[in-house]
Amino acid sequence: MTRKHTTILLIAGERSDQQYLEQCLEEAAMKVHLRKAETLYEGLQLLEKEQDIDLVLLDLSLPDVSGFKALTRYLEHSAHIPVIVISDLNNEIIGNQAVKAGAQDFLVKGQFDGKLLGRAIRYSLHRFATQKEFEEMARRLAISQSRYAEAQQMAHFGNWEMDLVSNTMYWSEEMKRIFGLPPSKADLSLTDYLEVVHPDERQDVEQWFEQVMKSGDQQRIEHRILVHGTKIRYIALRARISMDDRAGKPVLLGVVQDITERKLKEQLMLEQKVSRTAARISQEVLSELSFQIRTPLASVLNLLFLLDKTNLDDQQRELLQALQVSFDDLLLSVNNLLNFSVFAGVEMPRNEMEQDVEQLLQQIRQALALRAQHAGLELEFEVDREIPARLQFDPALTLQVLYSLIDTTIQFASAGSALLVGVRHQVASASKQWLHVTVHLDNPHIQSESLELLGQGEKLLESIEEEHLQRKDTRAALTMAISKRITRALGGELKVDYAPADKQLHVHLRLPATIVSAMRRFSGGKPEVPIKILLVEDHFLNQIATKQILTTWSPLVTVDIAENGLVGYEKFRAHGYDLVLMDIQMPEMNGIEAARKIREISDVPIIALTAHASRQEQDKCFEAGMNDYLTKPFQPEELYARIMHHMSMVKN
Structure with a gap:
């Protein structure tokens, strides 16, 4: 039940001061229950015994303690009850110190009446209640923030905010922990974020930020980061544009989640699944085979290069060139064999570099010319005149994919067929540039079952049977499936189309290949x-x-x-x-x-x-x-x- 009166404790040593304050309370026309004490000790005793006191009027001139010390001792004992300080001294400094120490108000004897005292009491009670509400709100907020931080840590979840003008960013403590930064780290920016991203994915993440800032819609991306330059973590990143009502401007809001554990589990599950379907292949043996073959091949390649730098006569030069062509053909075949490790879900490393496009195509021509001749096939290359002389891409894997695609297409050629390879370069934007290769074969000798296998090659990788490997169309489908996986790992696309009406088989390959800028020519x-x-x-x-x-x-x-x-x-x-x-x-x-x-x-x-x-x-x-x-x-x-x-x- 709500009380209709205010209980006040008056602590004053002089009888005259007590009478003066009682008179003021009567003039204030307040419903007051008054308790009185002549010393601070007596007042504190009353506060312990009686729990219904709402406010204390404290005279600083008391028999047992006086001055500012009286307020200090009171607050040490009963800071939970609001207090108004009353003093003989009209000293503004003391008044300010009293309020700063915790008093609700400061009154000078003889300079206030009942009306002013009543106003001071009502203000003090209201102000003290408001303070308590704010303190409770702050306490609850601190608890919520602490629990939110604990929840973020348990979920490996952090949040961030970025100014769209300056690119400065705010990171939560958990986000800093995920990225290996101390909680005290400040003055972060988009540049700091990108520096931690794995070098192979930095450009993709930067383009993703640009796309989010352009569209404003919520988008998601997964990528890797290098913590302290060595430890790899997988990150799920989400962001969208939001309006900051306080600042009156849009900001980029985002969250990150450390999904390393999930990624490792997914990878483990995939490896277990593949190992069941390809149990006859030992990954350790395959890796050792790769090492034992590639090491001597590297020596042969280096020695051929050095031999080419020596003084040779015309006949020796011709024989060396023939040997180099044969070695390139052998190297492509060996790479195709060794990259059978794709069956085991192993990702291919990307080694992009500046490359002469004509040199790459010449290697393909030389490697496949004899193959096409034996098949009675006319092989032609149609290269766009506008294609740049040098592009930035992965030459080894690109050469392998091109060789595999053309070689596989030759398998479906019939007598008198013509094979046309078209090459062009497309620039969609500064960050999206492609090398397009189209392989056209007319009058192919291909059965509907073989065509269906070409479309299901990647499914065959998951459930290949031993006897199927003896069929030519199955081997062709597997080669096409491996090429698709390598193409996808490079960030490209590979499609196979057959038009029965036109009797033409079309293979469309698109791979990233950027024009080398002047700043990249240092290589x-x-x-x-x-x-x-x-x-x-x-x-x-x-x-x-x-x-x-x-x-x-x-x-x-x-x-x-x-x-x-x-x-x-x-x-x-x-x-x-x-x-x-x-x-x-x-x-x-x-x-x-x-x-x-x-x-x-x-x-x-x-x-x-x-x-x-x-x-x-x-x-x-x-x-x-x-x-x-x-x-x-x-x-x-x-x-x-x-x-x-x-x-x-x-x-x-």
Whole structure:
């Protein structure tokens, strides 16, 4: 039941002061129950015994304590009850200090009447109640924020906000934790976010932000980040435009969730499923086979390159060119065989670089000319005159896909068929540029069952039967399925169409291929300053060939050799180098461990040279602190480009 009166405790030592205050309370016409005490001690005792006191009138001149100390002791004991201070001194400083300390008001004796006292009491009660409400709201808000932070941490969930003009960002504490930043980190921006994104996906994420800011609609993307430059995490990112009513401007609101655990579980489930359907393939054996084949192939490729640089007569030059064409054909076939690892769900590593388009097409012509001739097929290439001479793409995988597609199409040719390969370059925007390749075969010899298999190739990868591998159309469908997976890994598209009425088979391939800007041209040319390189390689022929390739490239390049990772680490500590070329599989200490130890003492560029072609191997290299990754065998020009790129980054 609500009380209709106010209970006030008056603590005043002088009888005259008590009478004066009682008179003022009567004049205030308030319904008051008055309690009285002559000392602070007595007043505090009453407050402990009686729980219904609403307000205290405290005189600072008391027999047992006086001055500001009286207020201080009162607040230490009964801060939960509002107090009005009454003093003999008309001192504004004391009044301000009293209010700051916790008093609701400060009154000077003789300068207030009943009306003013009543107003002060009502104001104090109202102000104190409001303060209590605010304190309770603040307490609940703090609890809510704490629980929200705990919920974010349990769900691995963080939120952020970005100013669309300055690109400055606010990150929640959990988001900072996900990205490996301290809670105190401030002054963050979109640039800080993009720097943590995995290099392979940074451009896609940047384009995604641009699309969200352009459309304003909620959108979602998943990508990887590198925490502290080594630890990979998977992130789900959502964002949309919202209006900040306080600032009167739009902002970009977003949330991130660490989905690493889910991704790892999905990957594990996929690997378990694939291992059941392809149990006869041992991934460890396949990986070792890849290594054992690619390593000597790398030596042969390097030696052919060095032989081409020597003085040869015309007949020797002709024989060497024929050998190089045969080797390129062998290399493509071997890559197709080794990339059977796609059956096991292994991601292909992407190695984009500046490439001469005509040189790529010439390799295809030379590799498939004899194949087409044996099939009695006329093979023609129609290349758009406007196509740029050099483009940025993955030459190895692009060459493999083109070879597989044309070779598979040749299998369906009949006598007198014509095969036309069209090549053009399309620029949709600065960030979306494509290399289009169309393969047209007229009068194909193809059954409806074979055509159906071509469309179901990827399903065959999940449930291939041993006896099916003996059929030509099944092998063609599997080759097409592998090409589709590689194309998709590169960010492209592959479609197969058959028009029975026109008797034409069409294969449409679209792959990312960007025009090389002037700023990217640093990858060419030769060093202008001395470069001291440490080659860590255990294979004897690779040591000789790689060193000669580098030293014949430029007299400014010097190369030291270490036969394993342990020797490489010790040589680096003793001498120091401008760049390290690191093989991975070596005795004593492998390249991963050697890179980690070098990274503890130096930021020198480290380029991995490995015969293991898988995304997992690439991720291991990046996690160990390496800067780049090259799969053996590689073209010398590709190695030169990587060295120039990283040396220019160090210079800048």
